[in-house]
Amino acid sequence: MSRESIVNAALFALLIAVPLGALATDEPFIITLATRAVILALAAVGLNIALGIGGLVSLGHAAYFGIGGYAMGILAFHAQSYTPLFEGPFVIEGTKLMPIIWLVAICGGALAAFVIGLLSLRTTGVYFIMITLAFGQMFYFFTISWPAYGGEDGLSIYVRNSFPGLNTLVPIQFYAVCFVLLCAVLWFNARLARAPFGLALNAARQVPHRVEAIGLDPVRLKLVALVISGAVTGLAGALFADLNRFVSPTMFSWQMSGELMVFIILGGTGRLFGPVAGAMLFVLLEYLLGGISDYWLAFLGALLLLVVLYGRGGLVGIFAGKARNHD
Amino acid sequence: MSLLSLSNVAASYGASQALFSIELQIGEGECVALMGRNGMGKTTTVKAICRMIPASGTLRFAGQDLTRLTSDQVARLGIGLVPEGRRCFADLTVSENLIVSARKGPWDIDRVTRLFPRLKERQGQRASSLSGGEQQMLAIGRALMTNPRLLLLDEATEGLAPVVRQEIWTAIDELKSGAGLAILVIDKSIQELRKVCDRATIIERGRTVWTGTMPELSRAHSERHLGV
Amino acid sequence: MTTVLLVEQILNGLQFGIMLFLMAAGLTLVFGVMGLINLAHGSLYMIGAFAAAAVAAATGSFVLALAGAMAAAAMVGALVEYTVIRRLYARDHLDQVLATFALILIFSEGTRWIFGSFPLFLDIPSALAGPITLPGGIEYPRYRLVLIVIGLAIAAGLALFISRTRVGIQIRAGENDREMIAALGVDISRLYTLVFALGAALAGLAGALVGAIQSVQIGMGEPILILAFVVIVIGGIGSIRGALVGSLLVGLTDTLGGIFLPEAFKLFMEPAAATTVGSSLASMAIYILMAGVLIWRPTGLFGARA
Amino acid sequence: EVKVGMITTLSGGGAGLGIDVRDGFMLAVKQSGRDDIKVVIEDDQRKPDIAVQLADKMIQSEKVDVLTGIIWSNLAMAVVPSVTAQGKFYLSPNAGPSALAGKGCHDNYFNVAWQNDNLHEAAGAYANSAGYKKSFLLAPNYPAGKDALTGYKRFFEGELASEVYTELGQTDYASEIAQIRASDADSVFFFLPGGMGISFLKQYADSGVGLPVVGPAFSFDQGILQAVGAAALGVVNTSQWNKDIDNPANAAFVESFQAEYGRLPSLYASQGFDTANLLISAVESADVSDADAFRAALEAANFDSVRGDFAFGPNHHPIQTIYAREVVEENGVFTNKIIGVALENHSDAYAGECKM
């Protein structure tokens, strides 16, 4: 077992042990906090599929996150107010069922990523960063000023959506749902990275003209990566909204996109568990530092700075050493 | 006394060690060939001299200890580099590439463009759109513009047409005899090296395995160490 | 709408553009020329504004305030470059993003710690206060005209500096291949510290100049930062001319979009709905502009590389 | 013993407001001398999702009985429904979104500041009394901005020259000012909280457009008036509180706040102070574990408000007098002076929709 897999296993164990420990000591909030970390990690893993393998530095992933959130918000809003979502030749009702909401969130995220990708993959490098940011901002300003679903105030959903056979209002059960989804996506990501698609995508990032010369279309590879990435982040958005029982345009803000990216870098770029480690540390720091001083954000900044300067390769890098991406 | 002297030099890329013990002397106005098969550490030796990678051992140039200096300080002592793979500044024009690092001395734009007339025709063109050989000429010109005492040529004739290559060999010869420049050459054409160089050093797997004058470099040596 | 109003609004758009350029100028220098994604540029802008406010409060002189703003921002910039940024050139762009994100937090809260949580006072000097009447009867604030002049002067100065001076060429060379320019004998570290300080000073100057007609408060740098990025990306990274054209485009789009889009929608919608749709679109307008420009020209209007 | 969770904005650009609410609140707690009121304070960074998370933390982990502190409407909308649904009390020291005053009202939710429309309504009423006939309206394009214009229009009897929605966070108002100059309005109403208001007022003063301006207190509060400077002098704004309201509670508050923190109290500080005193009054007469009794004690509002008379309407929002204030300079410090009453014993427009 390589050192990196030991670190991964340790993170995995933490994600199981912490909530169980909290359950045993009756600290439901710790579970809530862990759920938050897991959901944010899921969103960042989504981004990492595009960024880590394909080098697509998207600063607009809040768009997919928010779309997932609003998929949940709008469906549940119509369900709780007993108003149809769409009336025409046929009627679409809202729903409070998680699986359906997830499906809508995944499709919404994927579709948005497809359209944004088609338009923005013409650009590369910093231009790509900025054009994705632009699309994110469009969603942000649109939701703020569009009154139908609450504008800047957002939408409150009074009761968490349901999952057949579970009581999602019990923190540990909702946590379990999120955790299983995270594991599934991580497994998928690990396979993807080693699969032919991952190898080709990775090469498309480094030498697009070579990839073209062996008969592949680098843009199409990247587009598919972006769509998968958007779908995963969309799913995370739906879960995040369910965790808070609330959606608002802040889910679309560029700070949100930035935070997802910070999780990845903090955890270690190009690492499978990087986003997980990053999200866990960030949520933990936010929780621990939050109370200590009015100026706690400055301490958070200083800690982040130390990690970048002295912890090459992020958190996972500190413990696992240099990255190896081949077997 | 030699201008450049390397003794027991070792260097590594992260965890993998590329140089183990390099011995190399170049005297004032002398032309030395650095030879060896692919991947034996020629380029790494050049990088160690230019302080582009950290190295241990003794590295001295004109009486100065190079290990205490940064890359730019080394260059200002009078070491001009034509790196492997040209590395022209892609977004700069040809003339900007030339003046960017120019220092006072006999070499100026006029003289460089007289040496390489093609560069004169392309003065305003961005280096990235030059042909491979044109970039190579630019890299040599750029190094000359710093008016060095020691010129390091790492595969400087790679990708050049035979006529141009001949011109460059003639130029190297002139630089050495006329201007008294010390030169370290890495090149695959043993024939040419034999003509212009005074001495040769052969390295194998990061170690100096042979040093001597050109006439001493026998067929046996080159067969054993260079594969020809 | 009368012609005078239309002309005035176009003037406003141009002037807003120049104001954006003031902020974007330093960013282009650091981002375009040094290839560094500096999210903390907005913080330097804020530091300039706060320093100006403090100096103005202490001395009452606007000129001294401007000098103070530039000095403070340049000093902080040089310090940051020396202690943090310098270690990041060789690294991934993403490390720079995280480090400068961390710097934002430190600077914001640090400034709040020094100056408190409330906005500060910084006003335009009385010599430049009030409107003057332009030909055609347009009343226009004098201070804003001064801003336009300063902005254009900075644009010209920077463009010359980057394209003509040897230092400018060296900086650009360093962006292509840092290791190589050092191997040719240029002390690129010192050069970059200088450039970063210069970029910071420009940010500080912008903060002070613009702060005088806006609010000097914590977090004032972030919205500006995004806009400044938009501007230089539209114009093409590394191009001063591009930054100027980009700013003017963004300024015009923002100003005119806010006025005309709601009006335009009123032509075929009921007024309330038209205002809603129009205003929503107006707030998205510059981002639509940016996406449009990049789809049309993937490296910006004047940019050559990605 | 009562445990209070305060979620407010203590970092970033909006920190000044949260700090004032907290300081006002804590001053009252301190003055009460009670050691059975525990306050847990957390910073929401002005992010709704953080606020929700903190609310969860306070309820699940700190086991608080009462929550308070939120400054912004959108954060309140995120937090309040779930807090009250879990049977906790929420006392709002600032935000008063219409949804929580009308259909979404809840018997555990008390607003100690105002319903969002109140100060705008008062501005409309003042505009009538000042004889304005045609107003130019300006607000950011988000729900609170729309509420503001709705509130103003509800009471203003004159015509509207134009209604303009600006971008949230906009910093340059040259184009809006040009529109004002070109219009035939005789007055300007604007709602631009925080930095937006500072920018607007400075630019407006410099533009030479001399129309009278009226607005809610938020752009003229003690915390930011110094930053606006002389540009605000003479502007009339509406507020339910000012430091010169003549009653003993207020005089003591202003003096003790200055003594404690070395600055003049702001509107937000007064609201924090009142919120704490309301809570203390309820704690004195009922046990928080008996929710019905505690609620009744809160409804009675049996405390000395710094605003003078204070009572809750049927939807647990204040019925109060709203004043018109004018910005003046006193010993080199910019501050407000009451010049009249805009609305007397005013309730809000949504009380009727509230079914409790």
Place this chain on the structure above:
Amino acid sequence: MTEPVLSTHALTKRFGALVANEAVSLDLRPGEVHALIGPNGAGKSTLVGQICGAIKPDEGRVQFLGRDVTEQSTRTRARSGLGRTFQISALAMEDSVLQNVVLGAMGAAGTVWHFLRPAMKDLTIRQKAEQALERVGLSDLASLRTGEISHGQRRRLEVAVALTLSPKAFVMDEPMAGLGAEGTRELTALLDELRQEAPILLVEHDMDVVFSLADRITVLNYGRVIATGSTAEIRSDPEVRRAYLGEES
């Protein structure tokens, strides 16, 4: 005469005022090595770019396997069997040497749209990749990171990647550049062997290699073909000697 595998018909390419290629026509016949030589900046790489689809010609046509491919993308040409090497190595530097060739083999086999199966475990592909490495003598380095191998080794890898495509024609832009004497000899032997599999259009400045390998030579100067012919014809052509060869040979 056999049908040419690859041919260009009056290709012209201008960069602004500069005419990089002017009415260049040449062909590549089965089993031959056709060398393309000419002074630096003569337009050889530009021609290669147009043949492979990276550069769009202003005028003229490219035919490959009897079809007109002028409008086809690089990808399509590669898939129908055009294998190229780059003048400046284009390799995934972060990946291992083996991964680089596996990628080539996958591209040729069209199996890249698999998301879950490990790429390196596909035995047919892997075998093909390892064979290619074997042939260029890089087997020992298979597991190294490409960024860690030397320049000369990368040049060989460049050829190995083209090999994995089992192309119907090779287009090689200065494959010997940067190779040592020994390497050049080995690669020359390899190319000599390869011509049996597919004809090679070879751009090269090393005249020893050219004269020992080429069946035919085309000389470009200032974008125009100044001579085409057998080795002997070219060697003695006075214009070629003046413009390109100098006094050498």
